[in-house]
Amino acid sequence: xxxxxLGLQGDFLEHMKMLELxxxxxxxxxxxxxxxxxxxxxxxxxxxxxxAIGNLMIKRGIDREIIDRSLPIxxxxxxxxxxxxxxxxxDQFSLNxxxxxxxxxxxxxxxxxxxxxxxxxxxxxxxxxxxxxxxGVFIRAPIIxxxxxxxxxxxxxxxxxxxxxxxxxxxxxxxxxxxxxxxxHRFFLEKVV
Amino acid sequence: xxxxxxPEKGTDKVKRGLAQMxxxxxxxxxxxxxxxxxxxxxxxxxxxxxxxxxxxxxxxGGVARMADPKKIEEIMDAVTIPVMAKxxxxxxxxxxxxxxxxxxxxxxxxxxxxxxxxNHIDKKKFKVPFVCGARSLGEALRRIGEGAAMxxxxxxxxxxxxxxxxxxxxxxxxxxxxLVNMPEExxxxxxxxMGAPYDLVKETAKLGRLPVVNFAAGGIATPADASLMMQxxxxxxxxxxxxxxSENPAERAKAIVEAxxxxxxxxxxxxxxxxxxxxxxxxxxxxxKEEELLQxxxx
Numbered sequence: 031x032x033x034x035x036l037g038l039q040g041d042f043l044e045h046m047k048m049l050e051l052x053x054x055x056x057x058x059x060x061x062x063x064x065x066x067x068x069x070x071x072x073x074x075x076x077x078x079x080x081x082a083i084g085n086l087m088i089k090r091g092i093d094r095e096i097i098d099r100s101l102p103i104x105x106x107x108x109x110x111x112x113x114x115x116x117x118x119x120x121d122q123f124s125l126n127x128x129x130x131x132x133x134x135x136x137x138x139x140x141x142x143x144x145x146x147x148x149x150x151x152x153x154x155x156x157x158x159x160x161x162x163x164x165x166g167v168f169i170r171a172p173i174i175x176x177x178x179x180x181x182x183x184x185x186x187x188x189x190x191x192x193x194x195x196x197x198x199x200x201x202x203x204x205x206x207x208x209x210x211x212x213x214x215h216r217f218f219l220e221k222v223v
Numbered sequence: 224x225x226x227x228x229x230p231e232k233g234t235d236k237v238k239r240g241l242a243q244m245x246x247x248x249x250x251x252x253x254x255x256x257x258x259x260x261x262x263x264x265x266x267x268x269x270x271x272x273x274x275x276x277x278x279x280x281x282x283x284g285g286v287a288r289m290a291d292p293k294k295i296e297e298i299m300d301a302v303t304i305p306v307m308a309k310x311x312x313x314x315x316x317x318x319x320x321x322x323x324x325x326x327x328x329x330x331x332x333x334x335x336x337x338x339x340x341x342n343h344i345d346k347k348k349f350k351v352p353f354v355c356g357a358r359s360l361g362e363a364l365r366r367i368g369e370g371a372a373m374x375x376x377x378x379x380x381x382x383x384x385x386x387x388x389x390x391x392x393x394x395x396x397x398x399x400x401x402l403v404n405m406p407e408e409x410x411x412x413x414x415x416x417m418g419a420p421y422d423l424v425k426e427t428a429k430l431g432r433l434p435v436v437n438f439a440a441g442g443i444a445t446p447a448d449a450s451l452m453m454q455x456x457x458x459x460x461x462x463x464x465x466x467x468x469s470e471n472p473a474e475r476a477k478a479i480v481e482a483x484x485x486x487x488x489x490x491x492x493x494x495x496x497x498x499x500x501x502x503x504x505x506x507x508x509x510x511x512k513e514e515e516l517l518q519x520x521x522x
Binding site for chain 2 (some may be wrong): 040043062077081082089107140143145208
């Protein structure tokens with residue numbers, strides 16, 4: 031299985047380190063050009079600034095290459111914004127793939143950034159429970175305001191979805207790559223790709 | 224709601240985390256809403272809101288202070304990317320004001336006239352993260368010890384001359400390499416010699432890099448300069464006067480953004496460096512007098 035991490039801007043190295051805990055280093059590709067995409071089985075779009083990443087995607091035509099191949103994609107924070115069909119009050123670039131409506135900086139400015147415990151639908155470490163605790167790190171995070179049919183809400187915080195899935199697309203408004211727990215990355219590789 | 228589910232704000236994780244999101248990007252100095260829009264449209268990951276760019280601060284002389292809050296607010300309203308602003312070294316009240324306004328990152332900066340010649344701000348008291356300048360590893364670790372969540376190598380602001388930026392990033396990277404290869408029993412003496420907290424020296428030796436994100440600053444004026452700093456190991460770039468003191472700011476800003484992403488691809492660098500107008504004139508740093516240097520403030 032070959033997995034790419036979009037490396038135009040943001041915390042792509044953190045995602046690569048997470049993947050290295052699960053799969054062989056040689057199967058992880060840093061994606062900076064359209065020619066890096068053929069042969070990939072899945073792609074991660076990292077956290078970063080969605081406007082900057084979007085700009086850089088269009089410039090080299092990476093967006094077309096991704097859309098044409100209907101790749102399985104995991105987007106975190108900025109990555110989730112780039113997947114969204116609807117970004118409230120903005121005409122910025124998105125891949126327009128996932129049926130979610132997002133509000134950028136939904137919790138406010140950096141001083142409102144926070145971390146908290148979430149529950150995600152993966153077995154607990156002792157295997158007894160169907161939910162496990164996962165540290166959610168939210169940095170100038172977007173809020174998913176609504177989801178279309180076919181979008182499964184895997185985890186929510188105060189009724190706002192924070193981890194969602196639509197077929198071969200997975201999006202989180204928080205940053206699993208900033209924790210030591212690779213379980214959401216493993217879920218992407220095993221269940222979504 | 225149980226206690227453990229309560230959101231925690233202003234933790235090291237979220238402060239350092241925002242800097243991690245800026246990596247591989249360019250932070251641009253802007254003095255008004257119009258420039259902030261140009262920077263955002265060009266792909267900047269953040270803007271630094273200022274009253275004057277460093278080249279103009281240098282030319283104007285006098286005391287340089289925190290920008291007028293009205294000016295900063297105007298810039299905050301104009302863009303969706305993070306907005307940073309500068310305070311004088313040691314001026315914790317300027318920092319309190321910026322935090323109250325909701326500025327996303329505070330730069331405790333040598334570009335402004337220092338308010339305290341002995342002490343920096345106790346940055347751990349704040350929920351908003353700080354970035355600080357450094358010329359060496361010891362200086363960087365002292366600032367991190369005070370609570371800085373991000374470091375920028377200082378260079379010489381407003382000069383347009385990259386030589387000091389190169390010197391400082393090489394110094395930091397070289398010292399880290401030395402630490403990594405040092406037997407553990409030598410780390411305490413090394414910490415003493417560089418005037419840095421022992422625990423941070425140990426952590427840096429173990430990580431093989433600074434414990435926080437490290438951008439380059441001070442004299443970057445061309446796409447090639449940006450790539451040079453990235454190839455030397457910086458995590459991203461600050462461009463101060465280099466953009467809005469050039470002939471064609473919008474084109475130069477876009478080219479520097481692309482050069483920071485594709486820093487390891489000379490063919491792309493050649494293509495994007497074409498036809499972007501004249502760079503800022505700049506000052507050869509060797510012609511500056513000792514007292515005109517900004518980098519020696521607050522070490």
